[in-house]
Amino acid sequence: MTIKIKNNRIVSQKEFPEDKKMDLNLRPRVLDDFIGQENLKTNLRIFIQAAKQRQEPLEHALFHGGHGLGKTTISYIIAREMGVNMQITSGPALEKIGDLAAILTSLEDGSILFIDECHRLNRAIEEVLYPAMEEYALDLVVGQGPSAKILRLDLPKFTLIGATTRPSLVSPPLRDRFGAVYQLEFYKTPEIKEIIRRSARILRIKISDRAAEEIALRARFTPRVANRLLKRVRDFAQVHNQETISEKAAIEALEMMEIDEKGLNQIDRRILRALIEKFSGGPAGLKTLAVSIGEDLSTIEEIYEPYLIQIGFLNRTPRGRTVTESAYRHLGYKKGLI
Secondary structure, three states: OOOOOHHHHHHOOOOOHHHHHHHHHHOOOOHHHOOOOHHHHHHHHHHHHHHHHHOOOOOOEEEEOOOOOOHHHHHHHHHHHHOOOEEEEEOOOOOOHHHHHHHHHHOOOOOEEEEEOHHHOOHHHHHHHHHHHHHOEEEEEEOOHHHOEEEEEEOOOOEEEEEEOOHHHOOHHHHOOOOEEEEOOOOOHHHHHHHHHHHHHHOOOEEOHHHHHHHHHOOOOOHHHHHHHHHHHHHHHHHOOOOEEOHHHHHHHHHHOOOOOOOOOHHHHHHHHHHHHHHOOOOEOHHHHHHHHOOOHHHHHHHHHHHHHHOOOEEEEOOEEEEOHHHHHHHOOOOOOO
């Protein structure tokens, strides 16, 4: 029997509705409980302590990195460490200037406004943000035509935290207004293993050290994926009347989900096999590759490619995507014999 996961969500770094409740339970609340990202945490401790000593709001900050690496979690921690409230929105949700104005005027002094996917803000919204970020003022146009006037409203001093998976798409004028820019890196396997063990304790799941390691190896260096896999393996062990998740149970559950020892799922393998079998290993353009496997172009580019590149199975070149020798070996192909 094979477990089918809708749209291969199990290994997607993106957040889905079913993740929200789990994330609330497992999300660390203070920097000391946050595992990994050591350089970032060191910088943030200084950043936060200095602001508190001056009794000033934090500088505006931009976090960038892949889906599921902890940008939102870090922002919650900053708000908690500063002892302030945080309001959350996203670039696509801010469709009208009035949407942003309503949020800005409701902020309290020192509070944090978190904008996820800030690279998707439209330019009209950005124009309103510039004076809000620099001068803590909101400029609104009242009336139309020659009689139109600009009404300036004073805003409380707040901190804007932006999060993006596509930093290159953040407009230069907006990016330049962030006082601090931080990148979240993919996690190391020992860090993912420790995250799994912490999550297991919170969820009251008994798990062996080797089982935690097996899950960590397949978690694509991403805490969100690790927690999803832990829950699915827990379900498998429960159905098979195992009080403790053993290494054997973890491997069997992961194999049923068709996730191999490198963390590849069906679509990962389809991408690599298409490049090998249809394009002799590449190069092949992204659009051509997407059509050949029947997947959305942006899904390949944002969800699957980063991990395949991270583990050294795929290269991006000016001429297109190419498969590496490591990918050939992993899939059991001999280069040049296809």
